Amino acid sequence: MTGAGGPGVVIVGAGLGGLRTAESLRAAGYAGPITVVGDEPHLPYNRPPLSKEALAGGVDVSGLEFRRKASVDDVVWRLGSAAHSADLAARTVTLADGTVLDFDALVVASGIRPRRLPIPGPVQGRHLLRTADDAEAVRTELGPGAHVIIMGAGFIGCETAATARKLGADVTIVALDEQPMVRPLGPELGAAMRRRHEAHGVHFHLGTTIDAFHGASDEGRVQSIALSDGTELPASLVIEAVGSVTNTEWLQGNGLDLSDGLLVDSAMQVANDHAPVVAVGDIARHPNALFDGIPHRIEHWNMPTETGRRAGQTLAALLAGEEPDRSPFTGMPSFWSDQYDHKLQSFGMPGLGTRSVLAEGDYDGPCVVEYHDDSGLVGVVSIDSTPALVPYRKAIMARPVVT
Amino acid sequence: MVRISVDMDKCQHYGQCCFEADDVFSLDDDGKLVYQAEADESRRADVESAADVCPMQAITVE
Ligand SMILES: Cc1cc2nc3c(=O)[nH]c(=O)nc-3n(C[C@H](O)[C@H](O)[C@H](O)COP(=O)(O)OP(=O)(O)OC[C@H]3O[C@@H](n4cnc5c(N)ncnc54)[C@H](O)[C@@H]3O)c2cc1C
Numbered sequence A: 001m002t003g004a005g006g007p008g009v010v011i012v013g014a015g016l017g018g019l020r021t022a023e024s025l026r027a028a029g030y031a032g033p034i035t036v037v038g039d040e041p042h043l044p045y046n047r048p049p050l051s052k053e054a055l056a057g058g059v060d061v062s063g064l065e066f067r068r069k070a071s072v073d074d075v076v077w078r079l080g081s082a083a084h085s086a087d088l089a090a091r092t093v094t095l096a097d098g099t100v101l102d103f104d105a106l107v108v109a110s111g112i113r114p115r116r117l118p119i120p121g122p123v124q125g126r127h128l129l130r131t132a133d134d135a136e137a138v139r140t141e142l143g144p145g146a147h148v149i150i151m152g153a154g155f156i157g158c159e160t161a162a163t164a165r166k167l168g169a170d171v172t173i174v175a176l177d178e179q180p181m182v183r184p185l186g187p188e189l190g191a192a193m194r195r196r197h198e199a200h201g202v203h204f205h206l207g208t209t210i211d212a213f214h215g216a217s218d219e220g221r222v223q224s225i226a227l228s229d230g231t232e233l234p235a236s237l238v239i240e241a242v243g244s245v246t247n248t249e250w251l252q253g254n255g256l257d258l259s260d261g262l263l264v265d266s267a268m269q270v271a272n273d274h275a276p277v278v279a280v281g282d283i284a285r286h287p288n289a290l291f292d293g294i295p296h297r298i299e300h301w302n303m304p305t306e307t308g309r310r311a312g313q314t315l316a317a318l319l320a321g322e323e324p325d326r327s328p329f330t331g332m333p334s335f336w337s338d339q340y341d342h343k344l345q346s347f348g349m350p351g352l353g354t355r356s357v358l359a360e361g362d363y364d365g366p367c368v369v370e371y372h373d374d375s376g377l378v379g380v381v382s383i384d385s386t387p388a389l390v391p392y393r394k395a396i397m398a399r400p401v402v403t
Numbered sequence B: 001m002v003r004i005s006v007d008m009d010k011c012q013h014y015g016q017c018c019f020e021a022d023d024v025f026s027l028d029d030d031g032k033l034v035y036q037a038e039a040d041e042s043r044r045a046d047v048e049s050a051a052d053v054c055p056m057q058a059i060t061v062e
């Protein structure tokens, strides 16, 4: 039992996962101190609008802030200060400015950042899209006449392409994949989404990579790009959306499994000999007993809430000297996306499917697509048919739990 | 009584709320959100979950 007056819980990462874990700790009865360390200067805010309406209409971070429950009014927010390292044996986190914070329990909620490929040439005009500051920087350069090159055909790349077209920019997507969003959607629906983008004037160079950025000098702005197939395209703005890197560097040296995010068990707990540690959100590689039971990271907006709820309960129990609930985790992954006037909604893990079946509608209109593996239905995706998903979601929820 | 309001200027009709409390929130045949402004106290936890999962943070619960 951790005595009152101890340093309490330190949460690293002031995003959705950090916030939801703090709220869950309180809901589970933990009344001790909570300190949240965040490298961004902002209170937790909503990221999905950054490639959608906020990118189109203006980034007002205070308007994007999450509503915080009254139960976390006494949380101490240390914003604009990154965690530099952690020592689980000593139960300390050291911040970039040298401040050392003691903890009784640690929450890892530091998320991911966009991957940056080592491509030669000028860097001015090259952008990432993860934070409000990133989105504001992109927004000021978007507009009619801009030649936007989007690297990567995943969700963020495709949403950004749709928004940039809305603003009148010329948009080209360059990606190694054979279809946009092919890993989660499969080749048929991916191709259908490509046709929707092409109908809105987006150009695709798929199966290609960027060999180099060109400009007047390496200190100047990007003016064009050279593709692996020899094509040269004009570029005034490049958005790099080619996957992610997990923010785990600050945890190095503690003997943890950091091979892909941070490995946790079904209670979101991180195995170690020293301290109660949990991980949540995009960074947590967690098993889901509704699917294959193999730990995966899931970069969906609803997972910080699902994993944060469980992690808060786990820590509250551990800090009260009780055994936490270690029953299987069965949070339903859920993802939505807006591209033009189309609403895409996914439940489950379509990416685990080995074959897809058109269940309703047709690929070029409103539709529902099922994803199956040997065990049955593992995921479902709809375009402009969210209400039709109710029975499919139920069917996935009813899958036998793997133990 | 739990009092519920949804900022319909913010709501994008994603329907995430419906999966948490389908007796309070639903999408009509045109895919537009319809909801009950009041629910029994016993529904508070699910209604709060619905507010948590709303991508637009459009739901207020009192
Ligand atoms: C542009 C964009 C659009 C998206 N659209 C959708 C969508 O339409 N639908 C959907 O389902 N999902 C979407 N997502 C994904 C969703 O936003 C994420 O899954 C969610 O934000 C993950 O929350 P998190 O708390 O795990 O991580 P984050 O929100 O990334 O929070 C982690 C925080 O920790 C901070 N941090 C990192 N390292 C440190 C450190 N060492 N010290 C202190 N702080 C640190 C980070 O800066 C960040 O503020 C989108 C994401 C982006 C970027």
Ligand code: SF4
Pocket (backbone or CB within 6 Å): B006, B010, B011, B012, B013, B014, B015, B016, B017, B018, B025, B033, B053, B054, B055, B056, B057, B058, B059
């Ligand atoms: S989850 Fe939010 S945005 Fe979606 S329908 Fe419900 S209130 Fe509207």
